[in-house]
Amino acid sequence: MTAFYSKEDRSKMAVGLFSLLLVAVMMRLFYLQVISHAAYTQVAEENYIRVVPLEAPRGLLYDRNGKLLVSNRPSYSIYFIPYQIKNPEEAFKDLSLKLNLSLATPSQLLRGQSKSKYQPIRLLRDVDFKTICVLEENSLDLPGIIYQVERARRYPPRGRGSHLLGYVAEISEAELTRFSHLGYRSGDLMGKKGVERQYDYLLRGQPGVSYLKVTAQGRILGPAGSREPVPPKPGADIRLTIDWELQSMAESLIAFYGSGAAVAVDPESGEILALVSQPNFDPNLFTGVLLDTVWQRLASDSLHPLLNRCLQGTYPPASTFKILTAAAGLESGRVTTRTLFRTCRGGLAFGNRVFKCWRPQGHGQLTLMDAIAQSCDVYFYQLGEEIGLDLWSDYARRSFFGRLTGIDLPSELSGIIPSRAYFDEEYGEGKWTRTLIVNLAIGQGEVLVTPLQMAVFFAAIANGGEVLEPHLIRQTKYPDGRLVRARGELLGPLPFSPNTLGIMKAALVKAVNGARGTGRAAILPSVTVAGKTGTAQNPHGEDHAWFCCFAPAQDPQIAIAIVVENAGHGGAVAAPIAREMMATYFGGQSPLPGPEEALMSEGEDLWWGE
């Protein structure tokens, strides 16, 4: 049935076929230019408009006297533009060879990036100038790799205040999913520890954005006229309660002994004057390329430099807790200042076990005041037995031990105040002896406190019984000039009458100034110091040295708690540190010999000051 078509028919068929194809092309054009027009318009804009995020200048941190502690400095960041890199795996390998840096894999970087492939993605933050020079030299071999000047944090040198200041780093993926409702975006900087973390919402400000017109070759032609840039809103500046002079000198002193913590509080306001944890770490390490080796060293250090011992270190309070045991005895009426117990002959037997006093030759028979001043263990064993576990732990809890102080820093620990319920849980009901209270009464055994709790407690004794919430922020200065003063909250009163508090104070004064006081190393010539030493037994090594105090006794302006790990007696190690701190705080020079080596390097700090 081979049909022959006339010329007419064939021309009609040809025209028909052509028309069919022409209509197909026109429909395609209609689809592209009318139906998908909006989508393609957007892609075309993404093509030539480079969205440049403008990071907001992060708020600055000052100490209570207006000394600049944490500022921003210019730094270089390396970016890459995905579409200009044909083979990312190879390009990154090449780059990391040329710059001698290890890089994340491209897939890691591209994950979570919803941006167009024309937008630069940050590869490295805060690289050094040498790296930028190498990059410039090789710029022809490294298409799609660019750098930009940004801000990076500048922290005090030698890790001073690292635990309280914290540091910032790029937000992690886990944090991004957790905090995305707070407006964080991929690549943002975020406070990771300390004040930087706690007050990130004040410090970070709000990023802006600018729009640049860019050619396919990456040449920037200037601002894209079609979109208005949004300037960034800077973060708020914060004036901390910290006295930097006090902080620095306390850090040097603790560092001299190795590890430990010191907390100084203003008893009237709850303001933290110094918050020292040693060993510390250098927050400047986290601003840019954090080498794996550096992180490994920090994380695996047996001294745990990342731990903030002030609020995360829990220690037995040792003899510093005798003041609480004594107050509990007085307040409950179980003893008076005249009550006498059995004579201290260097130890005392309870049941079939002998509990030793720290002084092998014994203290003789002491009154309450002298027992505190001389820190007689035998007296307090008997006082503890007299009070009993329930009453003792009740007073300790009502003195705000065993719970969080509520300081404005993340990750605080509450410590442990053992109670009947606690022991039942630990050992099983009825499977523990009542003599456990004997040990608790001298602050040993299972009782654990943080140096911060001790400082808050001593501040409360000093101010007449008010337990104040400790805090680090004194004033916030918003970018519009508004100043907001922060105030500490009253957590509650100590469970002690003014009479009891008076006796406690007197006993603490005697413990430092009395002829046989254990804290004589803390005596200052012009100021009366009230304090209590402690020597915490440590099953893993040398004893921890404690000293807690406040001064001046009549009108307290500072309360201090110090613990020095594995350093020996509180009276010999911790008390002199407290004395130096108070001397600094009150502006007096102390002639007593101290760890001079640690103090000598102080002058260097001035270069980054105001």
Next chain:
Amino acid sequence: MVGRIDPYLFLPALLLSLIGIVLIFSALQDSSGHEASSYLRQLVWLAIGLLVFVAVSAIAPRIYENLSSLFYLVALLLLILLFFGGASRLGATRWFSIGPLSLQPSEFAKVAVILLLARYLANRERPQFRVRWAAFSFLMVLLPALLILKQPDLGSSLVVVAVVPGMLFWGGMPITHIALLLSPVVSLLAAFHWLSWAIFMLVLIVTLFVVRPTLRFALWVLATNLAAGIFTPLVWQRLHDYQKMRILTFLNPARDPQGAGYQIIQSKIAIGSGGLFGKGFLEGTQSKLAYLPARHTDFIFSVLGEEFGLLGCLVVLILFSVIILRGVQVARKARNHFLSLTAFGATTILAFQVLVNVGVTTGLAPVTGLPLPFMSYGGSSMLLSWSLIGLLCLVSYTWQEY
């Protein structure tokens, strides 16, 4: 002279050429407002094109018929000489440089092939079209097509091959036979999966029973289809990975958005963002900021779509349609077989290049590298386009001659 010019062919062609020059001006103006001189060169090419047009349409039809074999041989010679004296650009040897001008022999070969096929088919009798004639026709274009493919210039090589079924159709070959003739190409593609190939073979056999061609032709069709079906998978397995990749990206550019797919993606963005009325002359960001590759040559239509929108595109497509419909009409009216076939061949080339070029820029067809007649920058394309218009005008003027 003026009376010999067919306005339905000449005016649209002139308009398209001028629009092309305007678009080249816009496409090559850089972001700071400086324009390349290319649009002036294109203006010169248009002037030369018009001279060629006049010359081509002034020669007596008889001469074309008598010299068609000579043209063909000259074209072959030039294509071969290209491998010895040709100028290379971007890895392809397609040009002869003559002073400031450079010419592509492949464009001349297109005209030569039309004339040779027209002469060959004009001498065959109708209505009993012999399949042998079709085989000869394909043999005639095989050599130039291979030589052009070797340059490499896939687009022009396709044009030379595509003109054959068009002229066979016009020469009287039943459309069903043309379909059977082309069936091995479908087999080639269908053979990537045994099921699709089996179905196609079934359809083919049924078609053979219905159409009832000669036994020899039927056997030939079956044999070529079997060969295509059996050898495609074997050859495919032997190919290197990069060769497979190249073929797959050719068929589906979206596989490689950074490389081959980049042009198509950018072209679609340019056209799509143009919308109904376009962004305006000199306002196209895709072309101005150089996101669109080959924007003054193969992708000039994308510049049109971006700056003048759907409206501009339709105007240009309608102008092309006027030429093509008029071309078919001229071919129909021509009493002389040779001239009629020549006119249809010229129309086929124009239609094929327009549809493939616009298809490529809109993402309907794989990137083949074909210029848009009259509008793409380049002298050879301009001269070819105007020679074809010249041939069509000649036929239009002499339609009464036998």
